[in-house]
Amino acid sequence: MSDRPSSTTRERRVSPNFITEVIDEDLRQRRYPKIVTRFPPEPNGYLHIGHASSICLNFGLALDYGGECNLRFDDTNPETESIEYVENIKRDVQWLGFQWARELYASDYFEKLHEFAVQLIKDGKAYVDSLSDEEISAYRGTVTEPGRPSPYRDRSVEENLDLFTRMRNGEFPNGAHVLRAKIDLANRNMKLRDPVLYRIVHASHYHTGDAWCIYPLYDFAHPLSDALEGISHSICTLEFENNRAIYDWLLENLRGKCGLPHSPRPYQYEFARRNLDYTMMSKRKLIRLVEGGFVKGWDDPRMHTISGLRRRGVTPEAIREFAKRIGVAKAENRVDLATLEAAIRDDLNYRAPRVLAVLKPLKVGLTNYPEGKVEHLEAPSWPYDVPRQGSRTVPFSRDLYIERDDFIEQPPKGFHRLTPGGRVRLRHGYVIRCDEVVKNSAGEIVELRCTYDADTLGKNPADGPPKGTIHWVSLPHAVPAEVRLYDRLFSVPDPEAGAGGFTDCLNPKSLIIVEGHVEPSVLQNPRDTRYQFERLGYFWQDPADSRPDRLIFNRIVTLRDSWTKATEKPTAVARTPAQAGPSAESTPTVAPPRTVETKPVGAQPGAQADLTLKQQATYTRLRALSIGEADAMVLAREPRLEAYFEEAARGGNAAAIARWVVNELGPAIRTGPAKVAPARLAALVGLLQDGAINSRIAKDVLTEALETGAHPVEIVERKGLRQVSDAGAIEPIVERLIAENPDKVRAYRSGKTAVAAFFVGQVMRDTQGRANPQVVQNLVTRKLAGS
């Protein structure tokens, strides 16, 4: 596919991201024998383009790291799941080009999961609650108020065991009891307020039949399924961040029990689901689209389901490329549809042979072409820039169809197509001139009478090349075909944003069906050939509806079209303020350049005013020690930091020590006793004040001391980290770097002065931070200036 296959070997499937960083580190530490991921769909709907990101991530990671990825159906809710979904999900994953190591079902673990639940009960960490669902909800409290324990929370282990057994035996109706984890009803994380682990559901399950009438919930089944499978990295979406606490609680309480290995255990990582402009990803709403008849099924080519994209003609390669381009991250996002389209076009450009087809025909009669004559013109299937071989012949005759849009009686400026009296090149054929426009009684154009220039096949006419080239088909030879022109299903970028009423923003033009005419060569090609209809877009035969005697084409994606875009521009009203520019009528009330009122620092909102009386006193005292306002503020508010500071500052240097305590040691002190004692920090700061070391050395040393607990001054001694301020020692390094980077020097001299920082950084690196940065700075600036 690629024209540079040599460079694509060993290319990563997943671009580096925060998860690959975790994996790299885990591999360095040898925490797992191998990387094992899983793609865990619930079989209650079809996969969509959003799932494709997750699939490419999980399977791609396994491929990149030589690990494995399982396909696991998260089928713990018998009421919404079905085998139809299972089969389609499998088909979609395989079609995308991935093969799972193992095909698994959470429901296959039901017996094991039950055993875990019993273990939790025996350990006093789970109990049967007999409150109704409304009561449980009420007892759980709210985000601002703690919950209260259920009156059943302290049942004995025996009673819990008995009740749980009877739940399993089907002695109770739905909702009579649930099994809950005994965690903490006052926890600030709502998810930890005794989450429900099992509920009674008298329903048969597509996979386990009627074997069970109690079913585990996601929060219980998921982490344990991961652990059972030996998953190393359990990747899910952002909305499960709070659930991670349950994940960890369960694994910490059950690891090493019931045959579960103590270690390694899986950990959960969350990434942001990708949102695509003009599409919906919510399964619930997708179902409404299908069941409400707004589309013609899950594989309607307007749907961004995997099956819809497949039927539309998009290739798995294009989808994978798209997933790779948009990447993986944790920020909320809304991906431009143009990104998907670009990935599709890039793929199809090298895959789709070119043919000629006319979608909205306008008859052209060549008055000087012999009646009954037919020529078979040789036409390459690929443009010169696509390195592929192949051609076909296209019949040419007296009567043709051209695209209606390619003729305008009164053309706008810049129109390069056919006009009255104008000339145009017929793609792979002759140059023609329009002599006459034939209209019907209603004034509509029904035919063009043209003459062709017989001496223009493969060469330009004597009077110069025509402005444009248009596509055409020979009328008597054309193959009629239904052509389905698909456009975005919704007319707004975020159809899910509105309060439920996505039906208001359906695009009425999302499907336009036209009767088109295709050159006859398509009859010779395999049915699943994807074509470029030149100047129109990429098309292929609808895999479900097209028949040899009745061709039906789907438009996969249009070609980029800078002409239409340019002509439509005036209608686009949106004009950014930046474009308004100075030429806009200058209003007398021009806003002055934003005046930034510089408030006294202490008057920042939320600053001194919020201090308690005691903190005020501390603040004042610290300020008297000539400690900066910001530092004094932090110390006044945080007793732990303040205590540390007091001890460290006994020998003086209060202001400098305050800076170090606040800016460098804050996190370490807050989370416990820092590994660097106050007196040791003071000693380090002393070296810095004496100029023996610079702040770069001090920071590096402090970082190391914080990790190892070593004495910072001893680190300085051991490594011989003395600051080098002698310009004579530094100069050769600067000169060498300048000699080695002529391009950077040039950039600097042409105005890009920021490059100086590059040289400073290099010198600092070369000297392991020992050079005096000010000296370096001066040297670099002087040398770069060209002295």
Next chain:
RNA sequence: UGGGGGAUCGUCUAAGGGUAGGACGACGGGCUCUGGACCCGUUAGUGGGGGUUCGAAUCCUCCUCCCCCAGCCA
């Protein structure tokens, strides 16, 4: 109001104290028997204030805005 996350060109995403880079888009040009492709160029960004540092997207601090959590769904 509690807790958990997040914020970098229009969009998506890199840079983890040392030149803010790439992709998509937009704009301009070249080339062209596709107003496609390709090539070249331009545009444009660190949410805000303060601090630390020779140097801050990155470290500290205060603030703002956005998302998620009160299913016996996943």
